[in-house]
Amino acid sequence: QKEVEQNSGPLSVPEGAIASLNCTYSDRVSQSFFWYRQYSGKSPELIMSIYSNGDKEDGRFTAQLNKASQYVSLLIRDSQPSDSATYLCAVNVGAGRRALTFGSGTRLQVQP
């Protein structure tokens, strides 16, 4: 079992729809969770961080964390073609560890 798992996609949604991206992790003691967006040929860009159970909203983005289920998700409301990218889930796997373990990423395509 991979430490951080994501569906590779592509996930295709129409413009204006809600895109839902999911991630599961294996280590129960993990405490810090991040979503990065990566455009083709570019570096990962941090878009959300979440540390406690529940929802965290920032503009059109909402991160959701459920530690009991070891599940973190990212919702993108009113999806735009400019949101088309690969979304990487990253976790500080293990207690006190600062380095990130990344999922393989989910490719999102927003159709105009």
Added chain:
Amino acid sequence: DARVTQTPRHKVTEMGQEVTMRCQPILGHNTVFWYRQTMMQGLELLAYFRNRAPLDDSGMPKDRFSAEMPDATLATLKIQPSEPRDSAVYFCASGKDRGLYNEQFFGPGTRLTVL
């Protein structure tokens, strides 16, 4: 606009040559990470520094890779000798170590091709 900078952005070299990649972390950040990204393996940690001290280099092939922080504004990653399987994009990231709240910000990367 504070950013992580990396040089060179692209490097093409021949097998057996030494490669040095440099990273300038964001001013005030005390953690520096080196990651490597390939299509097959995704993003993987190579090394990690806090306050210039190496804390984790378990992902780095020890026989050919080395990472250092000569000072707080410079981190280096060296490969000697380079091999074709080292072809990848190498990212440097930096952050402030605030316990749980350790967001990391990536540089633009060095795209390495070893022929």
